Amino acid sequence: TKDLRPQRLLNTVQHKATHGDPESVISDIDHFCKHSEQAMNVGDEKGSILDLVLSEVYPSTALELGTHCGYSGVRIVHLLRPGTRLITVELNPAYASIAQQVIAHAGLQDKITLEVGSSSDLIPKMKDHFGITLNLVFLDHWQDRYLPDIKLLENCGLLREGSVLLADGITCPGTPDYLDCVRNSPHYESHYHQSHLEYTRAEDGLEKSVFLR
Numbered sequence: 370t371k372d373l374r375p376q377r378l379l380n381t382v383q384h385k386a387t388h389g390d391p392e393s394v395i396s397d398i399d400h401f402c403k404h405s406e407q408a409m410n411v412g413d414e415k416g417s418i419l420d421l422v423l424s425e426v427y428p429s430t431a432l433e434l435g436t437h438c439g440y441s442g443v444r445i446v447h448l449l450r451p452g453t454r455l456i457t458v459e460l461n462p463a464y465a466s467i468a469q470q471v472i473a474h475a476g477l478q479d480k481i482t483l484e485v486g487s488s489s490d491l492i493p494k495m496k497d498h499f500g501i502t503l504n505l506v507f508l509d510h511w512q513d514r515y516l517p518d519i520k521l522l523e524n525c526g527l528l529r530e531g532s533v534l535l536a537d538g539i540t541c542p543g544t545p546d547y548l549d550c551v552r553n554s555p556h557y558e559s560h561y562h563q564s565h566l567e568y569t570r571a572e573d574g575l576e577k578s579v580f581l582r
């Protein structure tokens with residue numbers, strides 16, 4: 370049966386959040402997820418760590434893997450300089466449709482390119498299509514894809530010295546093979562920001578890894 374939570378989340382954003390106001394979209398989604406039902410967005414606690422890393426990196430081009438309902442995409446673009454472009458990739462067309470409407474409600478549709486499809490298909494097309502290297506990659510799609518996708522990003526020449534990878538779900542659901550790589554490879558400098566699984570008391574955190582080339 371179709372998961373109706375994303376539609377209910379969109380309804381609450383469209384009825385409660387102020388059109389064109391990203392902060393009200395973010396706080397409305399947090400309120401909905403805290404008081405109504407669980408969702409797979411990064412949430413307010415880990416979201417503050419995302420904000421902190423973003424303010425340090427201040428990327429001009431960013432890639433997000435795993436759009437879900439658009440919460441973190443809105444959070445990322447809202448903080449960045451006007452010329453910044455975010456490419457966000459979502460495999461599930463139903464989620465992508467919800468996210469597109471959430472992003473539009475926040476008034477950020479001109480700054481966010483939403484690509485529907487698998488990261489492994491879309492990443493190889495990014496160099497030609499966008500002709501850029503990425504300052505920031507936010508990994509929030511599926512933990513089994515984190516490691517293969519960063520290898521793909523490296524091989525496609527999309528990372529440069531200083532590119533920052535920020536990965537969600539490090540402890541819950543957990544990404545052991547990815548962690549082993551970024552923490553032990555000489556090509557990455559890694560740091561774990563401990564936090565909690567969105568809207569719960571379970572431990573989780575974000576891993577920030579700088580690509581050293």
Ligand SMILES: Cc1ncccc1-c1cc(O)c2nc[nH]c(=O)c2c1
Pocket residue numbers: 408409410411435509510511512537538541542566567
């Ligand atoms: C929903 C949930 N319940 C219990 C444990 C973890 C999760 C959970 C939370 C997230 O933020 C996720 N983000 C991207 N991809 C995921 O698979 C995912 C899973």
